[in-house]
Amino acid sequence: MSGAGSRARSRDGAAAVSIKGLSKRFQRGDVLALDTIDLDVHPGEFVSLIGPSGCGKSTLLRIIGDLIEPSEGTAQVNGKSAHQARMDRDYGIVFQDAVLYDWRNVTRNIGLPLEMAGWDKGRREERIREMVELVELAGFEKHHPWQLSGGMQQRVSIARALSFSPALLLMDEPFGALDEMTRERLNNELLQIWSETGSTVVFVTHSIAESVFLSTRVVVMSARPGRIAGIVEIDLPQPRGPETREHPLFAEHITQVRRLLREGHADEAIEGDTEVPLYVAEEGL
Amino acid sequence: MSSAGVTAVPRGALGRRVGRRVTDWLPAAAVLVGGIALWEGLVRALDVQRFLLPAPSAIAETLWERRGPLFDAGIYTFTEAFGGFVIGCTLAVLAAIGLARFRRLARSLMPFAIAANAVPIIAFAPITNQWFGPLEKTSKMAIAAILVFFPVLVNTLRGLTSVRPSSIELMRSYASGEIQIFRRVRLPNALPYIFSALKVATVLAMIGAIVGEYFLSSQEALGFQIRNSAALFQFELAWAAIVVASVLGILFYASVALVERLTMGWHASARGE
Numbered sequence: 020m021s022g023a024g025s026r027a028r029s030r031d032g033a034a035a036v037s038i039k040g041l042s043k044r045f046q047r048g049d050v051l052a053l054d055t056i057d058l059d060v061h062p063g064e065f066v067s068l069i070g071p072s073g074c075g076k077s078t079l080l081r082i083i084g085d086l087i088e089p090s091e092g093t094a095q096v097n098g099k100s101a102h103q104a105r106m107d108r109d110y111g112i113v114f115q116d117a118v119l120y121d122w123r124n125v126t127r128n129i130g131l132p133l134e135m136a137g138w139d140k141g142r143r144e145e146r147i148r149e150m151v152e153l154v155e156l157a158g159f160e161k162h163h164p165w166q167l168s169g170g171m172q173q174r175v176s177i178a179r180a181l182s183f184s185p186a187l188l189l190m191d192e193p194f195g196a197l198d199e200m201t202r203e204r205l206n207n208e209l210l211q212i213w214s215e216t217g218s219t220v221v222f223v224t225h226s227i228a229e230s231v232f233l234s235t236r237v238v239v240m241s242a243r244p245g246r247i248a249g250i251v252e253i254d255l256p257q258p259r260g261p262e263t264r265e266h267p268l269f270a271e272h273i274t275q276v277r278r279l280l281r282e283g284h285a286d287e288a289i290e291g292d293t294e295v296p297l298y299v300a301e302e303g304l
Numbered sequence: 305m306s307s308a309g310v311t312a313v314p315r316g317a318l319g320r321r322v323g324r325r326v327t328d329w330l331p332a333a334a335v336l337v338g339g340i341a342l343w344e345g346l347v348r349a350l351d352v353q354r355f356l357l358p359a360p361s362a363i364a365e366t367l368w369e370r371r372g373p374l375f376d377a378g379i380y381t382f383t384e385a386f387g388g389f390v391i392g393c394t395l396a397v398l399a400a401i402g403l404a405r406f407r408r409l410a411r412s413l414m415p416f417a418i419a420a421n422a423v424p425i426i427a428f429a430p431i432t433n434q435w436f437g438p439l440e441k442t443s444k445m446a447i448a449a450i451l452v453f454f455p456v457l458v459n460t461l462r463g464l465t466s467v468r469p470s471s472i473e474l475m476r477s478y479a480s481g482e483i484q485i486f487r488r489v490r491l492p493n494a495l496p497y498i499f500s501a502l503k504v505a506t507v508l509a510m511i512g513a514i515v516g517e518y519f520l521s522s523q524e525a526l527g528f529q530i531r532n533s534a535a536l537f538q539f540e541l542a543w544a545a546i547v548v549a550s551v552l553g554i555l556f557y558a559s560v561a562l563v564e565r566l567t568m569g570w571h572a573s574a575r576g577e
Contacts, residue, residue: 086473105479112477114470122492122570131488135478163570 033098035187035219036060036083041092043078051244052078055092058238058247062186065213065220067230067237069276070283075245076223077191083221084112084189096187108136110187111180115195117172119164119179125151126160129178136183150178153212170201177209181216188213190222194229203261206232210259227280231255231272232263239276241283248283251275358540366540367547374529378548381513381526384441385556388448389509393502396453400460404490405482410461420454429516438520448512452505459501463494499564506556514549 036059043053052075060066068076081087082094085105096104104110111132119128129150133143151157154174164172173193180188194202206229213220224230230237234253241248253272255263263269340360346352347359354362367374403410429447436443467489475485517527526545533541 081473084473084477086476105477108477108479110477112474114474116468116470118468118470118474120471120489120492122495122568124570132478135475135480135484 033062034059034095035062035064035097036221037095037098038079038083039093039095041079041082041089041094043075043082043087044090053082053089054244054246056245056247060219060221062219063217065222065233065235067222067224067234068240069224069227069230069237070240070245070248070280071242072225073243073245074240074283075243076240079240079245080189080191080221080223084110104187108132108183109185110189111183111185112189113173113176113180113191113193115192117164117169117176119172119175121164124161124163125156125167125175128164128175129182131179132183146182150182153181153215154178154208168201169197170205173197173205174208177212181212181218184216184218186218188218188220190220192223192225195225202229207260209233214258227273227276228264231269231276232259237272237276239279239283246283249279251279355537355539358543362540363543363547367544370541370544374526374544374548377524377526377529377545378552380441380522380524381444381510381517381549382552382556384444384516384525385448385506385509385513385552387441388445388512389452389505389556391445392449392452392509393456393505395449396456396501397460397498400457400464401486403457403461404464404486407465410465414458414461417454417458421458425451425454426512426515429512430519433516433520439522441522444513444516444521444525447516448509451508451512455508456498456501456505459497460494463497464490466497467493495568499560499568502560503557503564506560507553510549510553510556 038056038058041053041056042051044051052073056079068079070076078087082089083096083101085094085101094101097109099107099109120131123131126147129147130143133146138146147160151160154177156171156174156178159167159171164175167175177193180190194205197205209220210233220233222230222233231251231253232255237251237253239248239251240246251272253268255266255268255272343357344360347357403413426447428450432446432450433443436446464486471489471493472485475489480488514527514530517525518531521528523532526549529545530542530549533539533545
């Protein structure tokens with residue numbers, strides 16, 4: 020509750036993410052992935068990007084993270100260029116696959132960004148302990164990634180992204196590969212973490228229910244070229260929990276999002292689409 | 305294992321593990337002993353002429369009698385193989401690192417490196433013998449180095465470049481440059497590839513050294529011993545020298561496998577070994 024209050028106040032300040040006139044054209048195949056996107060995300064907000072495969076939502080997330088360059092327009096994070104924000108380690112990122120390094124155990128995977136930021140060992144160990152507690156992985160510190168379930172791996176990945184307390188958390192379908200029950204549990208945990216840390220979250224998802232349940236705002240994108248079809252403000256009370264899904268507004272918001280998706284001629288491609296995202300082809304690795 | 309005590313569980317598990325080790329090894333050991341016994345028995349029963357196949361007991365006897373010179377010859381040849389291994393593998397890993405950095409160059413060169421793997425490089429042994437002096441160790445090191453170079457190059461490059469894009473993106477999100485990405489992602493990712501190539505390279509280096517010696521070499525060399533004693537119908541001696549070469553080859557391979565296990569315990573357990 021206290022988190023929600025401070026969030027409302029901070030809306031007047033500088034945007035956590037500010038996107039202006041942003042387009043992305045991939046050279047390969049000459050595809051227009053994103054078409055003049057304008058979006059502001061305020062500090063403390065939880066914003067979901069939802070849309071069909073190929074709508075460019077993952078590309079947009081990567082442009083915010085300065086992992087891909089936009090063709091036109093600008094992306095700013097915390098009032099700085101996306102590049103400067105990346106150099107200042109202003110955000111943590113979580114991918115669909117947990118991207119844990121097999122040669123590092125849980126502790127050392129979580130500590131990776133702290134090593135990169137040059138934290139000394141004592142401080143690092145203390146923070147890793149806190150993080151292990153936060154994502155409820157006590158007892159698994161010395162385990163290697165392949166010894167963990169998919170849900171636990173993703174928890175390690177979230178702990179790693181949060182370890183250096185970034186103001187912004189970028190999440191690219193983090194629970195997309197998990198079963199429904201694990202996904203709901205991690206949704207609840209994520210909301211808990213969000214209210215404890217007060218960070219801003221930009222969350223890419225395929226799931227309408229997930230986007231409504233988690234977000235303060237849902238940005239609905241249309242099929243290629245990616246445009247913003249509409250934005251749904253989610254008025255569900257905070258803090259949210261299992262009962263939120265039974266709230267009358269929940270069904271209403273789901274209908275709103277679904278309607279916007281349909282207007283973007285996109286509803287048939289939702290849920291479980293596993294098309295290879297464009298950026299992979301572009302990286303050429 | 306039947307004990308119900310709490311502490312008995314890990315002890316039981318350990319016991320089972322050691323037990324499994326023994327039962328794993330037992331069939332192989334039985335085959336080895338049985339094979340040698342069968343060989344001995346057949347040679348005696350069928351009265352096989354000794355230039356066709358000497359009995360294991362005769363080979364063992366020769367091995368013992370000539371252990372001094374055979375051991376020296378083994379060390380001589382192993383030095384060549386090891387030298388070639390170190391030179392070839394070092395150059396190959398360095399070349400792979402360079403090619404991983406300049407991907408366009410790699411794309412134009414790799415077809416040739418892969419084709420080189422299909423070439424019987426050992427055929428060049430007489431030429432390297434002449435280039436570096438047939439009586440010198442360096443000529444055998446050269447052929448061993450060339451033999452190991454291409455498989456190690458191809459495997460290392462594959463390991464350095466077959467990194468998931470998201471692994472790289474994660475590192476870039478921490479503001480890391482190419483050097484840190486190399487050190488923390490590409491190199492650890494490549495280690496399993498490098499070690500499997502190094503293990504193959506130990507075998508290739510031994511083959512290179514010994515076959516190189518068959519063509520022309522110092523009399524101190526193991527390959528010379530094998531070729532010469534076979535030519536002089538001293539088959540027990542030839543076989544004894546082959547045993548020395550085999551034992552050295554196995555020890556070489558096993559020591560690289562041991563280093564692999566020590567540096568990458570995580571990988572061995574990942575494969576469930």
